[in-house]
Amino acid sequence: MSHLAATPPAAGTHEPDPRRWGTLAFLGAAQLMLIVDVTVVAIALPHLGADLDLSRAATTWVVSAYTLAFGGLMLLGGRVADLLGSRPVVLAGLALFTVASLAAGLAGSSEVLVGSRVAQGLGAALLSPAALSAVLRLFEGEERNRALGVWSALGGGGAALGVLLGGLLTAGPGWPWVFFVNVPIGLVVAVGLARRLPPGPSARSGGPSAARLDLPGAVLVTAATGTAIYALIGAGDHGWLGGRTLGLLTGAAALYLLFGLRQHTAASPLMDLRLLTRRPVASGTLLVVAATALMVAGFFLGTFYLQHHAGRGALVTGLLFLPIAVATVVGATAGGHLIGRVGARVLATAGFVVAGAGFAVPAMVDGSTAVVLGITGAALGLGTLFVAASATALGHVQPHESGIVSGIVSTFHEFGASLGAGVISSVAAASIAGTTTSGYVHGFAVAGGVAAAAALLCLVSVPGRTAGPTHPTGGLH
Template sequence: MSDLTGNTPVRAGGWAVVCVAQFVVVLDATIVTMALPAIDAELGFGPVGLLWVFTAYTVTLAGLLILGGRAADLAGPRRMFRAGLIAFTAASLGCALAWSPAALIVSRLVQGAGAALLAPAALAALSEALSPEAARRALGWWTAAGAGGGASGWVLGGVLTQLGGWRWVFAVNVPIGLLALVVSFRALPGRGRTTPVRTLDLPGAALVTAGIALTALGLSEIAHDPTTPRGWAALAGAAPLLALFAKVERHSPQPLTPGSLARTRGVLGGNLTAAAVTASTSPPMLTAALYVQAQLPPAQAGLIFPAFNLAVIGGSLAGPRAALRHGTRRMLLAGFTGIAFGVALLLLIPRDGVPLALLLAAFTVMGLSLGLASVSSTTAGTAEVVEGQRGVAAGVLTSSAQLGTTLGLALCAPVTAADDPMTGYRLGFLIGIVVALAGAVAAFTVPRAVRRTADELR
């Protein structure tokens, strides 16, 4: 690429390899949900154990993202990108070959750990050697990959399970991961820049990992059963750990999350809105998937959802230029307003039949809006972060988005289990609208526009 700079630039194909990796990382948080009944039928998990097929990945991913981001700052994002990709691919093969519930859950834990190394390193690798114009385009593609991966999970999970069996939900990652690894050695050469800090804040890493993991675990348990004491106990246990983490970080000579990061313009607002984006779109997408699959077989139902995926990609690719022209705050407000409007259209679905035109219109509006909002939240949360903190900033931002997804599902799952399915569906849609409006309020914590360019930060 002619517009890349730095000693070891991202070559042609670099965008593609990190975007593909981001796609499968986010995809694996949702794709398994549609395969859970088939997994239970073959391996015999039982209703409680089956939840861990989903939870093992999301909890490990959320808990280790900040540590993975800091590791990318210390060891270099390209090195950590490849390490995470190897672990993720190997664990995906282990999931596909699992012969027992324990084997599958252990493989999912390793898969989540690999994803936690991979995701923040991918974003940091993109930003470290790009000119401002290239960085804006790359951010659009990276955001489109992540948003498209999350949206595609609801579709691909059902299709792969019906056509090839549940093991293909995991096996599909293996050839993709191997190809991405081979390409990365040419497209992402060298070790990349690293921070002068050579030590890792182990006490802080342990506390934040445990605190976030317990938060994700609690939300996941509550989503499965709001009355379970395990979920509420996990949330209660997370609070003092995170408070102690904040205290330890203030006195650490080499903190895991430098104090200057939290004070960096746009970081707080970027994380708040990143969580709101995923929390506002996960409930209506899960609800819409349940509604459509109650009317049609999974393979046919999956043909409706690509409209949403394509709209997400379109909004993400248009997002960088729109944010540059109109400002990140305006694009966030427009994105959250569009999400709320698109979800409101879903309130019009009838009890019987599949209103194709209405669903396509709602998915298109939601997808475009999600893409715009995602790009703007990522821009706000990373654009003004100094070199040496980009990996941990990416880890924090991705962790916020992951927790937003988990929170959205925790809010949605109990209401969609109502005795009257249509009542549950509409309550799920209303949750999405309320969270989207809360995201619009959070947008006012984001600067109107990015003040500094990538070149000015080097």
């Protein structure tokens, strides 16, 4: 099947785009900005809050507004990419993200800053699934696995790089540059992608692309996802069994139920719900949630331990995260080469085992060295997991489904990030408040235990090497 033409010819009858690896580099640079923008801001928060005299709630929303808009609108972004093609959606999302970054850097009040972060999240929600959809259309077979390895390296490696970059920029030219840095990069990437990205399917060409956007369904799923992520963001402060958390999660479940009913009755539904019953998609999204939650938990514990407990500054903390970024990239690159040989089940199981062993180090040994070495080891395993997750969920999607499935995977990535931060902030609450160090030990122990349990779950849930292509009409295979 073709991943470039509006009407795909038979498999093997087209030549691959000779510029596909260069295009991947530009798409990867765009995705890297989105990932970096989560953690790069976290390091700058104390300085940013002091300069703008932000309240504790406003400071929290500088991070949460971005992740909430990013995660809540991702399915909509993926569906729009399927309808209009990846190219216009990638360019529109990139333009919005770049302009919003400039506005955030120039912000002089909490209202302008939080509003700019919401606009950044909207741009990211358009850009991320559309860019991943473009990758799926550009590559096939073993090349797709290697391309997904590169893409996966950007996820964890970009998050660690954000900590490093945040430290350097905050300690150097100042916190506005954690936003300003996106502007020249965004302009260069936009020019490169405008020249390289192939045109997508036309809305006038018939087939799935001729469908209309299900606006009621889009509103329902965006509200449901945003409500669920909002509940997870606040669970660490309000309690997992608190009335606020349970009420929001119940509301999200009700909205998802309404969304499901809408998809059964809509003439042109936002998504085919049978996608979620496919074993590769279901197990791939499970891997994404677990891997992202563990990665965020490790970063959360590491940054608080190094800055609050060990007394390291923002710059030193950022530099100490450099080996963690390198380990993630190495793990993802190795995973991209190995998955075709050993299969997703073996790769995912091994990744969780390595991650669990890494988290066990700081759970048993105190000190900055143990924390950095442990998270670095965990990052090596998590890097391979992101490849296994992407290849499992996205390996056999049809061209007209690539946007919405990319949106599903990206949405669950944000769910995992919110879940990891929420759980670990509850487990390590006493240590984060500075009253004891036991919370860090408990946090790393919980992360190691979750990784071990996930490894066992992989043995029964993740398809092996013999799993065939998923039937385009869905069903659990």
